[in-house]
Amino acid sequence: MFKLSDVFILIAVAISFVVSAYLWFNGYPQHGIFTAIWVPSILGFGIYFRLASLASSLEKNR
Numbered sequence: 001m002f003k004l005s006d007v008f009i010l011i012a013v014a015i016s017f018v019v020s021a022y023l024w025f026n027g028y029p030q031h032g033i034f035t036a037i038w039v040p041s042i043l044g045f046g047i048y049f050r051l052a053s054l055a056s057s058l059e060k061n062r
Helices: 004-025 027-038 039-059
Strands: none
Touching: 004 027, 004 039, 027 039
16 A cells, blocks of 8 residues: 655654744744644645656556
8 A cells, every 4th residue: 555655755844843843833933834844845845746657557457
């Protein structure tokens, strides 16, 4: 069900979230917000690449 690339994307999202929370609660709120913006960006790229992979596999099956 999950490919190795999906796992790496989820690990990157988790790391970004943890770093963001760490920065936020340790007195660097602007850095924390900046890092928190990475979470949806990484997920968006992951979704895009997953859909591109599915589209190319569908083209091969025609």
